[in-house]
Structures are given as structure tokens and as C-alpha cells.
Amino acid sequence: MRIFTASLVTETNTFSPIPTGERSFAERMLRRGDGSRQPPTGGNIPLIVWRERAERDGHEVAEGLCAYAAPAGRTLAAAYAKFKAAILEDLRAAMPVDAVMLFMHGAMVAHGQDDCEGDVAAAVRAIVGPGVPIGMELDLHCHLTEAMRTACDVIVAYKEYPHVDAADRAHEVYDLVTRAARGEIRPVMAFHDCRMVDMWRTPVEPMKSFVARMAALEGRDGILSVSFGHGFPWGDVADVGAKTVVVADGDEAKARALAARLAAEVFAMRDATHTAHDTVDAAIDAALAAPRGPVVLAEVADNAGGGAPSDSTFVLRRLVERGVRDAAIGHFWDPVAVRFCAEAGEGATLELRVGGKCGPVSGDPVDLVATVRRVVEDHRQTGLSGGTSAMGTTAWIKAGGIDIVLNTARTQPFHPDGFEKLGIELARKRIVVVKSTQHFHAGFAPIAAAIRYVATPGSIAPSFESIPYTKRRLPYWPRVADPFAG
Numbered sequence: 001m002r003i004f005t006a007s008l009v010t011e012t013n014t015f016s017p018i019p020t021g022e023r024s025f026a027e028r029m030l031r032r033g034d035g036s037r038q039p040p041t042g043g044n045i046p047l048i049v050w051r052e053r054a055e056r057d058g059h060e061v062a063e064g065l066c067a068y069a070a071p072a073g074r075t076l077a078a079a080y081a082k083f084k085a086a087i088l089e090d091l092r093a094a095m096p097v098d099a100v101m102l103f104m105h106g107a108m109v110a111h112g113q114d115d116c117e118g119d120v121a122a123a124v125r126a127i128v129g130p131g132v133p134i135g136m137e138l139d140l141h142c143h144l145t146e147a148m149r150t151a152c153d154v155i156v157a158y159k160e161y162p163h164v165d166a167a168d169r170a171h172e173v174y175d176l177v178t179r180a181a182r183g184e185i186r187p188v189m190a191f192h193d194c195r196m197v198d199m200w201r202t203p204v205e206p207m208k209s210f211v212a213r214m215a216a217l218e219g220r221d222g223i224l225s226v227s228f229g230h231g232f233p234w235g236d237v238a239d240v241g242a243k244t245v246v247v248a249d250g251d252e253a254k255a256r257a258l259a260a261r262l263a264a265e266v267f268a269m270r271d272a273t274h275t276a277h278d279t280v281d282a283a284i285d286a287a288l289a290a291p292r293g294p295v296v297l298a299e300v301a302d303n304a305g306g307g308a309p310s311d312s313t314f315v316l317r318r319l320v321e322r323g324v325r326d327a328a329i330g331h332f333w334d335p336v337a338v339r340f341c342a343e344a345g346e347g348a349t350l351e352l353r354v355g356g357k358c359g360p361v362s363g364d365p366v367d368l369v370a371t372v373r374r375v376v377e378d379h380r381q382t383g384l385s386g387g388t389s390a391m392g393t394t395a396w397i398k399a400g401g402i403d404i405v406l407n408t409a410r411t412q413p414f415h416p417d418g419f420e421k422l423g424i425e426l427a428r429k430r431i432v433v434v435k436s437t438q439h440f441h442a443g444f445a446p447i448a449a450a451i452r453y454v455a456t457p458g459s460i461a462p463s464f465e466s467i468p469y470t471k472r473r474l475p476y477w478p479r480v481a482d483p484f485a486g
Contacts (some may be wrong), residue, residue, distance in 0.1 A: 001057075001059040001060070001064070001098045001099065001178065001181060001264050002059070002060045002062060002094070002096070002098050002099075003060070003061055003065065003097065003098065003099045003100070003101060003177075003178075004055050004062045004063075004064065004090075004091055004094050004097045004099070004101070005046075005047055005051070005061060005062070005063050005098045005100075005101045005102070005103075006047075006063070006064035006065050006066070006087045006090065006091070006103075006109070007035065007043060007044065007046065007047055007065065007067065007068065007071070007102070007103035007104065008066065008067050008073060008076060008083050008084075008087065008102075008103075008104055008116070008120065008354065009042070009043050009068045009104055009105045009108070009138065010024075010025070010068065010069040010070070010072070010073070010105055010108050010186060011105050011107045011108070011110035011141060011232060011305075011306070011307065011475065012014070012072070012073065012074055012075065012107055012108050012110075012232075012235055012307065012417045013071060013072065013073060013226070013232075013234040013235065013306055013307025013308070013459055014074060014109055014234065014235050014236040014237070014367065014462065015073075015234055015236070015307075015336070015459060015467075015468075016071075016072050016073035016234075016308065016309075016459050017073065017147060017309070017358055017359050017361070017459070018072040018073050018307065018309060018358070018410075019072065019073050019074070019076060019078045019206075020069050020072045020073055020074065020075040020076065020079070020138070020321070021075070021079050022076075022078075022079040022082065024069040024070065024072060024084075024184045025067045025068065025069040026077070026152050026249075027066045027069075027070075028041070028042075028043060028205070028390075028454065029041055029043040029044060029066060029067065029068040029069055029081075030064050030066075030067050030068075030071055030233025031065075031066040031067075032064065032066070032086065033063050033064065033090075033091070033235065033387050034063070034066075035047050035053050035063065035066020035442035036048045036050070036051040036063055036066070036377060037051075038060075038066075039387070039388065040383075040385070040386050040387035040388075041068065041383065041385060041387045041388065041389070041390075042068060042166075042384070042387060042389070043066060043067070043068020043103075043105075044126075045166045045167055045169075045170065045385050045386070045387060046064055046084070046085075046166060046169075046170035046173070046217070047063065047103060048100070048167075049051060049167050049170035049171055049174065050101050050170060050173075050174055051063065051185060054174075054271075056099035056376060057178075057301050058413065059178075062093075062094035062097060063087045063090075063092070064086065064087050064090030064091060064094070065087050066088060068085050068304075069161050070304060070410055070411065071304065071305055071306055071307040072135050072307050073307060074109050074110060074111050074112040075108060075109070075111070075113040075114050075116070076110070076111060077110055078115075079110075080110035080113060081306070081360075082112075082114045082117060084116075084119070084120055084123065084486070087120060087124070088123055088124070088127065091124060091127055091128070092127060094434075095127070095128070095234065095458075097128060098129060098132065098181045098441040099132060099133050099134075099135070099174055099177045099178060099181040099482055100124055100132060100133070100134045100135070100177075101134075101135045101136075101137075101174065101177055102121065102124070102134065102135070102136045102137070103136075103170075104117045104137075104138060104158070104377045105134060105138065105141075105142065105484060106138035106139050106140075106141070106142020106143060106144070106148075106229070106232075107139070107141055107143050107231075107232035107235050107373070108392040109140050109235060109237060110169075110194045113237065114237040114471070115143065115145045115147055115148070115237070117136065117138070117142075117143075117145070117148050117240070117412065118136060118145045118151065118316045119147065121134060121136060121147065121148055121151035121152050121347070122147055122150075122151045124151070125151040125383050126222055126225055127143075132175075132181075133153040133154065133180035133187070134151065134152045134153055134154070135154040135155075135156070135173040135174075135176060135177035135180075135339055136152045136154070136155050136156075136173070137156050137157075137166075137169050137170055137173045138149070138156070138157045138158070138162060138227075138229070138370075139157065139158055140157045140158040140159070140160075140163070140164065140227070140228065140229055140230045141161075141229075141231065142157060142229045142230075142231065142232065143155075143229075143231065143232065143237050143239040143240055143385040144190075144191050144229045144231075144239060144243045144245060145238075145239045148189075149189050149191055150384065152189070153177070153187045153189075154173060154176045154177055154187050154189070154224075154225065154247055155189060155227070155247070156169050156172050156176070156181070156227055156244055156247075156387060156434070157169070157227035157228070157229050157245065159202070159214060159215065159227065160202050160211065161199075161200065161201060161202045161439075162203075162384055162438055162439040162441050162442045163384050164384055164385055164442055166385040167268035167385050167386065168486075172225060173195075174275050176224055176225060178248070178394060180234075185224060185249045185250075186249060187224055187248070187249065188247070188248055188249075188251065188252040188255055189245065189246065189247050189252075189255060190245075190248075190252060190255035190256040190258075190259045190409050191229075191243045191259060192243060192244045192256070192259035192260045192262070192263040193197065193241065193242075193243050193263070193474065194241065194242040194243060194244065194266050194267055195241065195475065195476045195477060195483035195484060196232060196241060196262045196266065196267060196270065196474050196476055196477050196478075197233050197240065197241050197461065197464045197467070197477070197478070197479075198233070198270070198273070198464055198477075198478070199230065199233070199243070199272060199372060199437065199438070200228075200230050200231075200242075200273050200449075201273075201275060201438055201441070202335070203317040203441055203442075203445070205272075206269050206272050206273060207269075207273055207321045210228070210265065210266070210269070211228075214226040214228065214262070214344050216289060217258070219375070221254075222248050222250070222251055222254060223246065223248055223249075223254070223255075223256070224247040224248060224249055225241060225245075225246070225247040225260060226244075226245070226246055226247075226258070226262070227244070227245040227246075228242070228244055228262070228266065229243045229244070230242055230334075231241060231243070232306075232465065233460075233464055233467060234306060234307065234459070235306055236467075236468075236469050236470055236471055236472075237471055237472075238471045238472060238473065239472075240366060240469065240471075240472050241261075241472065241474075241476055242263075242266065243263070244259045244260075244262040244263045244266070245259065245363060246258045246262070248258040248377065258335055263358050265400075268361075270477060274478075274481050275462070276453070277300070277453045277454060277462055278297075278452050278453065278455065279454075279455065280314060280315055280318045280452050280454055280456060283297045283452045283454045284297075284318060284319070284322065284324065284431070285417050286450075286452060287431045287450075287452070288430065288431075289428060290430075290450055291352070291449075292449050293326070293429055293430040293431065293432075293449055293485055294328075294426055294427065294429040294430060294431065294432045294448060294449060295430065295431055295432070295448065295449055295450045295452065296432050296433075296434060296440070296444050296445075296448040296451045296452070297315070297431060297432070297433045297434070297452050297453075297454050298434055298436055298437065298438075298440060298451065298452070298453045298454060299312070299314075299315050299433055299434065299435045299452040299456060299458075300436070300437040300452050300453055300454065300455065300458075300460065300462055301438070301455065301456045301457060301458025301459065301460050301461040301462065302314075302362075302408045302433065302435045302458045302459070302460075303412050303436050303437040304333065304412045304428060304435065305411075305412040305436065305437065305439055305458070306437060306460040307459055307460065308361070308378075308433050308435075308458055308459035308460050309333060309336055309357075309358035309361065309362050309410070309459065310332065310411075311332055311333050311355040311356060311357055311358055311362050311364045312355065312356070312361065312363050312435075312456065312457070312458050313354070313355040313356045313362065313363040313364060313365065313366045314363050314456040314457060315329065315433050315454065315456060315459075316329055316332075316354070316355065316356055316366050316402075316404070316433075317363065317364075317366050317400055319431075319433075320366060320368070320399070320400065323401075324401060324402065324430075324431065325400065325401025325402070325430075326401055326428065326429050326430040326431070327401060327402045327403070327429060327430060327431040327433065328402070328403040328404075328405070328412055328419055328424055328426060328429050328431070328432050328433070329402065329403070329404055329405070329432075329433035329434075329435075330404065330405030330406075330407075330413060330418065330419060330433075330434070330435065331391065331394075331405045331406070331407045331411065331412070331418060331435060332404065332405065332407070332408040332435075333407060333408075333409075333411075334354060334355055334406045334407075335392075335408040336355065336357065337353065337354050337355075337395070337469045338375075338393050338394070338395045338406050338407065338408050340352060341372045341375055341395035341397060341406065342375050342393065342395065344372055345372065345375075345401075346373065346374060346375055347371070348371070348372050349369065349370065349371045349372075350369075350370065350372070351367065351368070351369055351370075352367075352368050352369075352370045352397065353365045353366070353367050353368075354366050354367075354368055354370075354397075354404065354406065360457075361457060361458050361459050362458075363416065363457070363485040368397075368399040370397040370398065370399040370404070371397065371398045371405065371424070372395060372396075372397055372400075372406055372438040373396045373398050373403075374395065374422045374423055375393065375394070375395045375396075375424065376422060376463065377391070377393045377420075378390070378392070378393070378423075379391040379392065379394035379407065379413050379422070381413070381414055381417050381418030381421075381444065382410075382414060382417050382418075382443065383414050383415070384414060384439060384442065386436075389411050389414050389418075390409045390411070391406045391407040391408075391409050391411055391418060392407050392408035392409030393407070394406065394407040394408070394422065395407075395422065395453050396419075396422040396424060403424045403429075405418075405419055405422065405424070412434070412435055412437075412439055412440065413434040413435065413436050413440050413443075414436075414440065414442075414443055415425045415442075415443035415444075416437055416443055416444060416447055417443075418443060421430065426445060426447060428432070432444070432448075433454075437460070451468035455482050458461055464478055464479075465478045466479075473476050
């Protein structure tokens, strides 16, 4: 069997001030033909799995583009056109193929194209014809479109948030697509719109049990795969919002029925799964009153993983103004401040302006008298699903009783070692502030005395009812209490 694989991955926050161009991909991962042979990161883990499985089974792999950029604003039209053309050129050169496996995010938006995944899948289908199975692995924060459903035979989304199961879902795609290529199964798919916009945290109940129920349905009664696409709230596209996905063996009616049933379950849990968010001062008060630390405060609206700049100062300013000590906060994307720290050198004390550089969503800069404790080039933290996350040149500064991590490669905190490898002892802190929505949870929950989610202004503020959509036409919760009425 000859299998074509490729990836084109970025998550687009259409409200973000940060453009996504070819350089954005080159800074993270941009390879052609050998992405699966690079160290694992957020952009190539499925490609690695598919190559390993295929070669073990005696199949031939024709690998195309592997492109990954950090979440940000819309991808520039020229960059998207170039990457799409590369995938199609590589596929034509590989023909004939028996199967296609694509890794994409599911919420990539380019200037002039709101559905990059559906656009690429349709173009791939036009080349391979109707008889070649196409499988696509998606991040669960995806926009699920009819173009994607009709072009693909199998769509599998991550089940977990934080996304610790990218490799597991890649194995699932491989199994289903190769079985389809051998004629053992005939996958058909159904989506169902939950008419909801929210964020769901799978390590806690009731979502933890819902994910287990989805997994238990697979491999029984003709059901091949079940996914819950949470949607990416900060994408102004027609299909924004949560949808269930069911892949069945030859029975589309069964897939539709189960997708509808699961969507109803999600809607029924809406109050129990909705996350409460503290104000900044309420979160600080709760952390200081806790019997022990560290209390982890998630600054969700400034999450680089959702396209935010990761340089907002709303929490930092209150920590400074309130004279809080034994606190750590990161990671601030501030290449200018890092440059000044590197120039001053470790041990130097200097006046330093931190954060607030990307616009109103970042707040005003905070002026500090800071001591440079450490500067590390090519600093890395542990990522998800076995990969690593580059932080670029990174500085640890101390101002009053606050340890601050500044970096040059915009990324959210995934693991405590992003702080600790610099020398910051998080176990001794009363408060640890992470600029992340949920991916921090896998690494930080084991060390946290408690976790609280904090609402501030920002590019991904959790005010789902007031996101200024212009393209979604169907009503949704929580903007309306019952989006199915009438």
C-alpha cells in the first residue's frame, strides 16, 4: 500500500492582532518530505506515528509538506496558497496512492478562505478520485464544515483538552483509513451542531465521563469513531461552535442518530461544564487566603495557544500594586525586554518596561526595577503528547517578590519545567500565574494546591455570549438560553 501524508497546522484567532505568514511557520516547523523524521512537536506527531506504523506494516510512505505555526491571526493569502500548492504538488508526484492521511488543525483561516481544511481536502479529493480513502486528524478546537465532511472518509479529533492524545488519535486514523483501503470497512460520517460556544475541560467531571462514554461506543454496533469538536470560539466563521462527529460503517442514519444523541448530552451538561472565572483581585485574594501553595491562576485571555499576544499586564500590574510576594508569572512574549536583559547580563539590576506592547488587548506596560537572574538561549519546556515546546531566548527576572519569565518565542506554559529549568522553585510559591487556558493543566495540576481561572481583557476573553461574530447565522448558547426554540 502506498500512503500519502502531509500536515498544515495553525489555529486562527480572527480577532488577534498578530498576522500569520510564511515566517511564522518557518519559526516553528516547515519541512517538505521529512517532517516525520524531526523531533516531535505540535506539528508532526501524527506524521511520526503514520510513518512508523506504515513502515512496520510494510507500506510505502510518500510524505509531503509538514507546516506548523503558533496560533495567531489570519494566515496571509500568499502563504496559504503556497502551502496548499505544495501539498497538491507532492500528492500528484506521489500518485497513484492507496490512502491519504492529513493532519490539520481544523480552525485555520486565511485571507479569502474561511475553511482551509475543507478547501485542501476538496482539492486532494479531486486528485485522488472517489475510491481512495482520505483521513484527517484535527485538534478538537475545530470548525467542522460540510466541505470537510464530504471530502473526507474519516475525521478524528482529539478527545482530550489538554491535548495529550495526539498520538492516540493518529493511530486511530491510521487504523480506520488502512482498513478502508483494504475494503474491510466503508466509513460514513455525520456531524451534529450542538449550537453552543464554550470551552470544555476534559480532566474534570462531567466531561471526563463523557469522553469515556465516547470511547466506549467505538468498535461496537457498527460505530467506528466518535469525536466531540469543541470548536474554536474566537474564529469569526460560519461554522464556529461545537459539533459532534460520528463515523459509522456504511450506515449514515446510525451515525446521524448517535451524533444527535451525543449533542443533546453535551447541551444538557451546559451548566455543569461551564467554567467559572474570577476577577483578578478575587483570584489573588483566594490564593493568598489558601492554607498552602502554590495556587495556580490561569490567565486565560492571554493564552498564546489561542492566538493572544501573551504580553498582557492586567494580572502582573495588580500583583505589583498589591505588593504580592512569593509569586511567579509567565510566559511574557517580550523580545525587546529579553534583549535588554541579555545585554545587561545575569546579576544586573535595571529599569525594565515589561509587556503591553501589542495593543489595547495587552494593557499598558509595567515599569519595574528588576534583577536579571538568568538568561538562556533556546530554552525549551516539555510539551504535550511527548513533544517539546521552544521558548526561544528566555530571561528570568525578579522584581520585588515576583519572578517573571520573559521569552522570544511566543508560547503558553505547558509544564513547570519552563520555569524550573531557569531556577525558579515553584513549590515555594504562594501564587503561580500561567498565561494559558487549559494546556497547562497536565503539567501544573500535580504541583498545584488549587487551580483558579481568571478573566481579564484580552484576545480570547471568555465572554462567549458577546464575541462579535458576523458570519454565524444559527443562534447559540450562551448568547440565547435555548438556541433550538422556534
